[in-house]
Structure formats: C-alpha cells, structure tokens
Amino acid sequence: MTERVTPEAAAAAAQAGPVPTGAAIPPGAGPALQPTIFELSRPGRGGGKVAHPPKDALDRIPAGMRRTAPPALPELDEPTVARHYVNLSHLNYSIETGFYPLGSCTMKYNPKVDEWAARLNGFAALHPFAPDENAQGTLQLLWELERALAEISGMEAVTLQPAAGAQGELTGILMVRAYHRARGDTDRTEVLVPDTAHGTNPATASMAGFTTVSIPSAPDGGVDLEAFRAALGPRTAAIMITNPSTYGLFERRIADLIEMVHVAGALAYMDGANLNAIMGRFRPGDAGFDVMHFNVHKTFSTPHGGGGPGAGPVGVRGALAPYLPVPRVLREPDGTFRLERAGERPRSVGRVRSFVGNVGVLVRAYAYILAHGGRGLAEVSEDAVLAANYLRKRVGESFEIPFDRVCMHEFVASAAGLKRETGIRTLDVAKRLIDHGFHPPTIYFPLTIEEGMLIEPTETESVETLDAFADALAAIAREARETPDLVRSAPRTAPVRRLDEAAAARQPNLRWRPAAGAETPCPD
Amino acid sequence: MVPTDLRYTKEHEWVRVQDGVATVGITDHAAEQLGDIVFVELPGAGSSVSAGKTFGVVESVKAVSDLFAPVSGEVAEANAELDGKPELVNSDPYGTGWMIKVVVADVAELDRLLDAAAYEALVAAE
Numbered sequence: 006m007t008e009r010v011t012p013e014a015a016a017a018a019a020q021a022g023p024v025p026t027g028a029a030i031p032p033g034a035g036p037a038l039q040p041t042i043f044e045l046s047r048p049g050r051g052g053g054k055v056a057h058p059p060k061d062a063l064d065r066i067p068a069g070m071r072r073t074a075p076p077a078l079p080e081l082d083e084p085t086v087a088r089h090y091v092n093l094s095h096l097n098y099s100i101e102t103g104f105y106p107l108g109s110c111t112m113k114y115n116p117k118v119d120e121w122a123a124r125l126n127g128f129a130a131l132h133p134f135a136p137d138e139n140a141q142g143t144l145q146l147l148w149e150l151e152r153a154l155a156e157i158s159g160m161e162a163v164t165l166q167p168a169a170g171a172q173g174e175l176t177g178i179l180m181v182r183a184y185h186r187a188r189g190d191t192d193r194t195e196v197l198v199p200d201t202a203h204g205t206n207p208a209t210a211s212m213a214g215f216t217t218v219s220i221p222s223a224p225d226g227g228v229d230l231e232a233f234r235a236a237l238g239p240r241t242a243a244i245m246i247t248n249p250s251t252y253g254l255f256e257r258r259i260a261d262l263i264e265m266v267h268v269a270g271a272l273a274y275m276d277g278a279n280l281n282a283i284m285g286r287f288r289p290g291d292a293g294f295d296v297m298h299f300n301v302h303k304t305f306s307t308p309h310g311g312g313g314p315g316a317g318p319v320g321v322r323g324a325l326a327p328y329l330p331v332p333r334v335l336r337e338p339d340g341t342f343r344l345e346r347a348g349e350r351p352r353s354v355g356r357v358r359s360f361v362g363n364v365g366v367l368v369r370a371y372a373y374i375l376a377h378g379g380r381g382l383a384e385v386s387e388d389a390v391l392a393a394n395y396l397r398k399r400v401g402e403s404f405e406i407p408f409d410r411v412c413m414h415e416f417v418a419s420a421a422g423l424k425r426e427t428g429i430r431t432l433d434v435a436k437r438l439i440d441h442g443f444h445p446p447t448i449y450f451p452l453t454i455e456e457g458m459l460i461e462p463t464e465t466e467s468v469e470t471l472d473a474f475a476d477a478l479a480a481i482a483r484e485a486r487e488t489p490d491l492v493r494s495a496p497r498t499a500p501v502r503r504l505d506e507a508a509a510a511r512q513p514n515l516r517w518r519p520a521a522g523a524e525t526p527c528p529d
Numbered sequence: 530m531v532p533t534d535l536r537y538t539k540e541h542e543w544v545r546v547q548d549g550v551a552t553v554g555i556t557d558h559a560a561e562q563l564g565d566i567v568f569v570e571l572p573g574a575g576s577s578v579s580a581g582k583t584f585g586v587v588e589s590v591k592a593v594s595d596l597f598a599p600v601s602g603e604v605a606e607a608n609a610e611l612d613g614k615p616e617l618v619n620s621d622p623y624g625t626g627w628m629i630k631v632v633v634a635d636v637a638e639l640d641r642l643l644d645a646a647a648y649e650a651l652v653a654a655e
Contacts, residue, residue, distance in 0.1 A: 449592070452592050506565065506590045507565030507567055507590055507616065510565075510588075510590060511567045511568075
C-alpha cells in the first residue's frame with residue numbers, strides 16, 4: 006500500500022513557518038490572506054518626493070471645482086507597495102500556474118510572442134485619434150484580420166468593433182433587426198434560443214427588443230426538432246444557436262435547422278464561443294449561418310478571465326453587410342487604408358464602441374492566426390477535441406457522463422450519483438479540486454444538467470496534466486465516500502476557506518472600510 | 530413529501546386557495562434545486578398576472594429563473610419580507626417564504642393544476 010500525500014500535508018510541508026492562528030485573521034480566511042494596502046498605510050510615510058505645483062496653480066482652478074479635504078490615499082514606502090502586489094499576485098491562480106479547465110471559457114495557454122506583438126510601440130502607443138495616414142500599419146492589420154476571420158468562418162464581411170462576445174451578439178442581433186425592418190418585415194418579434202444556450206443569448210434578444218422563446222433539448226443533447234418546428238413561424242426573427250453546444254456536442258441536425266429557419270424567412274445566428282472546436286472542419290457560413298460572433302480572446306490568445314479583456318468581432322453573410330457598424334476599415338484602390346467617414350454607409354446600425362475596438366486583443370488574434378496558419382488552426386481544434394475526449398473517458402471512470410458520445414472541445418460530467426450516495430455535491434467537489442492544485446471546472450452549467458460540471462481542457466495541455474486532473478477527481482470521489490468532511494470543508498489550502506456565496510450576494514460588501522478607531526488616512 | 534392540501538404547477542410553484550385568494554410560492558424541491566436564493570423580484574399589488582405566464586424572477590447563487598403564475602388574477606399582496614430575507618424561500622417555502630397573493634379571476638383554472646400526488650410523480654420522474 007502506498008502512502009498518498011494529501012493536499013494538507015503538501016501545503017503544511019510547503020509552509021515556511023508555523024501557521025499563525027491569531028485572532029487577526031478574519032473568519033473564512035486562510036493563513037496567506039494579505040492585509041489591504043490601506044491597512045499597511047502609516048501616516049507620513051512615502052516613496053519619494055513629488056514636485057509641488059507652483060503656488061498659484063490652485064488659483065487657476067475654479068473654487069467650486071477644488072476638493073475641500075485631501076484624498077484618502079494610503080501612505081507607504083515603495084518596497085512595501087512592491088511586496089504587497091507581488092505577494093497578492095502569488096495568491097492568484099492562472100493558466101500560467103496550472104491547469105484551468107473552466108468549461109465554456111477556453112482557458113488555453115497564450116503564447117508569449119502574441120504579447121510581444123501587442124506591445125510593439127507602433128500598435129500600443131498609437132493614439133486612437135491618429136489620422137489614417139499615420140495609422141496605416143494598424144489599419145492594414147485590422148483589415149487583414151477581418152479577412153482572416155471571414156475565411157475561418159465562411160462569412161463574407163466582418164466587424165472588429167464589439168468589445169466582447171456579448172456585445173458581438175447584440176451587434177449581430179441589431180443587424181438582424183435592421184435587416185427585417187429594411188424589408189418591411191416588422192412582425193418578427195421572437196428569437197428562438199435552445200435551452201443549452203449561453204445566458205447571454207436570451208439577454209441579447211431581450212436587449213434588442215425581441216421576445217425569447219426557449220427550445221428544449223432532445224434526449225441526445227441536440228435541439229428538439231419537433232419543439233423547434235412548433236415554435237418557428239412568421240413571428241420568428243432569428244434562431245441563436247451555439248454550435249458545438251454548451252454540452253460540448255456538435256448539433257447533428259444543424260443543416261435541417263438552418264434550412265427550416267430560412268424557409269420561415271428568419272435568420273440563423275451562431276454563437277461562436279465554441280469556435281476552438283471546429284476550426285478547419287466546419288465553417289458556419291458554409292452551413293448557411295447568416296451571422297456569428299467570435300470570442301477572439303478565447304480562441305486567439307488574449308489572457309482573459311475575471312471580466313476581460315476581450316473582443317467580439319461579428320461576421321455576416323453579404324445580405325447583412327450594409328448593416329455592419331461604422332466605421333469599417335476600407336482599402337483604397339492605391340493600396341492605402343482608411344476608416345469610413347460619417348454618413349458613408351447610411352444603413353449601418355451605427356457605432357457600437359469607441360474608435361475601432363480593443364486593438365490590443367485584435368493584434369494578439371492576428372499574431373496567433375498568422376503564427377498558426379490554416380493547417381495549424383485546424384490542428385488546434387483537432388487537439389482540443391482529442392484532449393476533451395481523452396479526459397471525458399478518464400473522468401468517466403469516477404463520475405457520470407450524461408452524454409457519453411464523442412464530444413467536441415468540452416464535455417459535461419455530473420456528480421448527481423455521488424450526491425445521492427454520499428451527500429457530496431458538485432460544489433464540494435469543485436472546492437476540493439482547489440486543494441488538489443487545480444482550478445475547478447465550470448459548475449452548475451448548463452443549467453439543465455443535475456450537479457453538472459463543464460470541463461474544457463483545451464489543446465495546450467499535456468497528457469500528464471489531463472491524467473493528473475482525472476486522478477484528482479477520482480481521489481475526491483474516494484474522499485467523498487471515506488472522509489466526506491474533508492470534501493465538505495474544502496478548500497483547506499487556499500488563501501481563503503469556503504466563502505458564504507449567498508451572504509455575499511444578499512449583502513454585497515464591495516468596499517473596504519477601516520475598523521472603528523483604527524489609525525487610517527481613510528476617514529469614512 | 531409535499532403538502533397534500535396544496536395545488537402545484539409543472540414549473541414547481543404551489544398554490545393555496547382560501548376565500549378566492551390564491552397564495553403562491555415555489556416548492557421545496559424547486560428551492561433545493563436552485564440552491565441559496567439571494568433575490569426575489571415580485572410584481573406590486575394591483576398588477577395582474579396570467580396563468581402560465583411569468584410573474585417574477587428568483588435568483589440563486591446558481592441561476593436566475595422565471596416564476597410562472599399558476600392562476601390569473603390581480604395581485605393583492607407581494608411578500609415584502611422576501612426583499613430583505615430571500616432565504617425564507619429556502620427555509621420555509623410553504624410558509625413564510627410565500628411570494629404573492631392573487632385574487633383568482635377564474636376558479637376553473639385551479640382544476641388544471643396538479644394535486645400533491647401528481648406533483649410528486651413529476652418530481653420523481655425528473
């Protein structure tokens with residue numbers, strides 16, 4: 006019998022000194038929690054001399070615009086500031102510290118060369134108001150990236166402007182609305198959305214003024230064709246479908262669905278969030294989709310998470326091109342590039358973001374696409390699908406797999422059986438994975454799966470990493486049966502222990518305030 | 530076990546009718562599936578609801594879900610206590626966790642609701 010090193014033992018061994026157990030550590034906190042920068046502040050301390058403005062400088066500011074009390078800034082020396090942020094960064098978990106199988110988020114490793122490209126001075130230091138003749142390189146890059154995305158997707162025209170996938174969706178559906186309106190087809194007030202869709206899909210339809218009609222899934226995980234047929238009609242403006250779906254399954258009836266949509270006079274929108282599964286194999290434009298968005302930060306290598314940064318370009322078929330946001334990047338006959346001028350394309354849905362989009366993210370996408378080439382991108386998707394299927398089989402040794410057929414880049418597992426047997430829920434399993442050194446997968450999504458976990462390994466992980474993750478899940482299933490309290494009380498090795506998510510949502514406390522009587526420059 | 534004196538919907542709402550007023554909430558099963566509830570959005574008194582249509586929203590740490598009206602009628606009262614204590618829906622779904630009271634417009638609608646046995650069978654089949 007071999008002795009397995011528990012996460013607790015490993016963490017204890019790694020701990021330099023005795024774990025402080027003083028009352029200063031708030032409930033729920035682990036030993037490594039850092040004080041805030043305000044708590045580190047000491048009156049009068051500073052990190053260098055800042056030149057004072059001329060004595061009469063204040064007189065030049067209107068009295069009503071001047072603040073009456075000094076700003077509540079923390080006072081620290083530079084080494085303390087540097088250590089504070091470096092220590093905080095050590096608490097962070099990222100794709101560069103370990104495996105991050107957060108389903109639906111495509112947390113792949115982002116090549117450093119793409120960071121280098123985005124930081125080139127010609128891109129990074131370009132002023133957004135620079136005249137076109139001074140921005141030729143950037144404009145050319147954007148123009149070529151539009152072409153590359155069009156080729157990858159089979160779409161005819163692309164806008165790079167939207168700042169994220171959800172804004173790309175809204176832009177796409179606004180174009181759908183404009184298309185129907187331009188034809189006088191104003192009775193189309195409904196958007197059909199399968200129940201496996203990303204939550205942003207119904208939100209998008211609502212924001213654009215449509216009513217959402219939810220379509221149930223068939224037992225095989227695809228769209229229920231009969232329910233779909235029943236919902237489709239003269240009021241349907243569009244269907245929004247994610248393919249592969251959030252079950253990680255390719256929609257086998259996609260050709261039938263799109264044909265029915267078109268026969269009904271509606272348009273087909275594809276949520277391209279799962280593009281990482283299909284590059285080089287399936288082009289949505291060829292399948293008949295009219296609009297789609299790309300989450301370029303996911304597929305094309307911008308470090309993302311926690312809300313940004315992103316970009317959500319949208320591709321359209323020719324009939325929708327007149328409605329693309331302004332300004333588009335145009336190439337003149339002499340080979341120079343320029344932005345569209347105001348009023349040049351009157352049917353446009355207008356501007357959806359300032360300037361031309363999140364250019365830094367777009368430069369990374371361009372660099373990633375060119376570094377891989379067409380064959381390389383196909384290989385990315387092949388490897389992402391291979392990794393997901395390997396992991397699906399391995400995870401299936403210890404958890405249920407609700408749709409046990411070949412998956413795309415991600416798959417759903419379920420702890421429903423474990424919960425019935427031991428009372429240990431998916432949430433507990435996810436927290437325990439932290440102790441085992443892994444970022445948990447997406448949990449309780451898609452909503453239709455009981456005790457679901459959506460696991461997306463991506464193409465950048467080795468077989469050793471995939472095995473280690475599957476072994477950790479198997480170990481947790483064992484722990485759930487033998488030492489359930491260990492799982493229920495996880496995480497035990499993280500900077501903070503189990504957080505009270507319900508209290509956090511019911512009484513959000515978003516701002517640090519000093520303890521009463523504490524000496525602090527922050528008087529409120 | 531679900532209370533036998535109530536009527537139920539397929540969407541996991543319960544109804545208790547007294548003197549033509551229907552008190553509406555969500556079942557223990559629904560609350561359990563949703564997890565810790567953090568926010569409940571209800572219609573104000575005087576607004577009208579229609580059977581089978583959404584009348585509000587319940588948000589948990591896991592998900593945001595629509596609430597479906599079991600019967601049509603005018604809202605007489607919404608449970609104001611849920612504003613500050615949405616957790617009542619988890620702790621006492623059939624009691625203090627009630628959501629709205631509706632003046633029933635058409636008592637025949639009540640016949641279309643599930644009885645306790647039928648609702649239990651529905652939950653068991655899920």
